[in-house]
Amino acid sequence: MSDNAESPTETQKDDPSIQHAATEQTGASDEKKKIDVLLKAVGDAPIMKTKKWSVERGRTVQSLAQFISRFLKLEASEQLFIYVNQSFAPSPDQEVGVLFECFGSDGKLVLHYCKSQAWG
Amino acid sequence: MHLGIFKITYNRTATHFMDDCFVNLGEEVILTLLQNSGTSKSANMAGERNPASCYLDERTFQLCCQLFLQHSETIQDGWSWEQIKGTDEGFMKKTVLMPVKPSVLHKQHEYSIQDENMVTDDIQANVEDETAGVQAVCEIHAVLRYEYHVLYSCSYQIPVLYFRASTLDGRPLSLEEVWSNVHPNYRQRLQQGPWDTLTQQEHPLLGQPFFMLHPCRTEEFMKPALDLAQAENKRMNYIVTWLSVVGPVLRLDVPLSYSTEVSAPD
Numbered sequence: 001m002s003d004n005a006e007s008p009t010e011t012q013k014d015d016p017s018i019q020h021a022a023t024e025q026t027g028a029s030d031e032k033k034k035i036d037v038l039l040k041a042v043g044d045a046p047i048m049k050t051k052k053w054s055v056e057r058g059r060t061v062q063s064l065a066q067f068i069s070r071f072l073k074l075e076a077s078e079q080l081f082i083y084v085n086q087s088f089a090p091s092p093d094q095e096v097g098v099l100f101e102c103f104g105s106d107g108k109l110v111l112h113y114c115k116s117q118a119w120g
Numbered sequence: 121m122h123l124g125i126f127k128i129t130y131n132r133t134a135t136h137f138m139d140d141c142f143v144n145l146g147e148e149v150i151l152t153l154l155q156n157s158g159t160s161k162s163a164n165m166a167g168e169r170n171p172a173s174c175y176l177d178e179r180t181f182q183l184c185c186q187l188f189l190q191h192s193e194t195i196q197d198g199w200s201w202e203q204i205k206g207t208d209e210g211f212m213k214k215t216v217l218m219p220v221k222p223s224v225l226h227k228q229h230e231y232s233i234q235d236e237n238m239v240t241d242d243i244q245a246n247v248e249d250e251t252a253g254v255q256a257v258c259e260i261h262a263v264l265r266y267e268y269h270v271l272y273s274c275s276y277q278i279p280v281l282y283f284r285a286s287t288l289d290g291r292p293l294s295l296e297e298v299w300s301n302v303h304p305n306y307r308q309r310l311q312q313g314p315w316d317t318l319t320q321q322e323h324p325l326l327g328q329p330f331f332m333l334h335p336c337r338t339e340e341f342m343k344p345a346l347d348l349a350q351a352e353n354k355r356m357n358y359i360v361t362w363l364s365v366v367g368p369v370l371r372l373d374v375p376l377s378y379s380t381e382v383s384a385p386d
Contacts, residue, residue, distance in 0.1 A: 042347065042348055043343065043344040043347075045344075062304070062305040065305065076308050076309070076311075077312040077313070078309070079306065079309040081344070083344070083345055084379070085380070086345065086354060086356070087345040087346070087348060087349045087354070087356040087360075088345075088360065088361060088364050088378070088379035089341075089361070089364040089365040089368070090364070091364075091368045091373055091374070092303060092304075092306075092368055093368075094376070098376070099376075102376055102380070112344065114341070116337065116340035116341060117309075117337065117340070
């Protein structure tokens with residue numbers, strides 16, 4: 001896989017269902033199983049070098065958040081927040097495939113994320 | 121719970137924060153005494169009156185709630201408005217029955233086994249005619265009753281989520297049990313500082329013991345959403361955004377349709 005992103009190899013091994021969109025196998029029709037997700041940082045959240053990801057439809061928001069948190073090396077005291085449609089936080093149990101159906105456009109789902117020590 | 125609010129007129133912007141929070145609203149400066157002050161805030165979070173302000177006045181709170189409630193009515197989501205008699209104050213309320221693993225209740229050892237049996241007996245009595253498969257499922261879970269209240273906080277100028285939780289036989293959950301029922305997505309952060317996050321608090325309007333999700337850092341997750349909406353020239357409903365973030369922490373589901381069907385107040 002060629003890419004210019006610094007992705008921890010452990011996440012690649014742990015999450016075969018989340019892959020760089022650029023490295024999709026040509027010829028394989030993954031449209032049904034995977035959707036393209038574009039991750040955009042807001043606030044002072046770290047920007048991911050790889051922003052476009054191919055994610056299995058059945059993946060939950062929670063597991064995507066965990067993936068991003070590991071990728072960004074967030075500390076245990078930090079909470080990641082994900083927004084869809086600019087200003088709505090989807091339930092952590094929501095499947096990304098459903099979000100894509102509702103809010104996807106131009107073949108991708110745009111999700112914004114930020115981090116904070118939000119409670120207390 | 122409610123502390124004094126003093127109104128002082130200045131014609132300069134107050135930008136200094138110590139223990140008190142100065143909020144600049146044009147030519148008026150409202151001095152609010154925060155209960156859990158100590159976190160210093162930067163000047164640009166002074167909440168200037170612009171569309172991206174993280175603060176919410178009570179009138180806008182009520183308007184947002186009314187719009188929220190209209191959609192709740194449409195999809196039968198179970199929210200209602202409770203008006204405090206003789207005042208113009210009120211709050212949104214919803215009661216949910218949720219199945220949980222009995223391990224959530226294991227914190228109070230002397231009650232747990234008895235509670236599970238009582239709950240199971242109740243459910244079995246109701247499903248006598250059901251198949252054995254359904255009975256088996258009912259025996260695995262306990263059922264809790266969660267009652268959520270969305271209140272407006274005058275001192276913080278934002279909404280706050282209160283709730284109380286009990287078993288079906290009316291036993292209130294302990295703080296430890298409530299913590300153990302926080303959604304796993306947030307549990308790690310909760311464990312870093314549980315007392316900062318979710319504590320027992322007297323309900324400011326009902327005077328009864330409730331739990332409360334601490335509001336001090338609401339702006340940290342509201343500001344990005346507010347900025348995004350502003351950048352797209354979209355007006356958003358503060359309550360929809362806010363509840364979509366805090367609700368799931370406490371197992372409160374806010375369906376996606378709120379995001380598209382609820383408008384912002386004028």
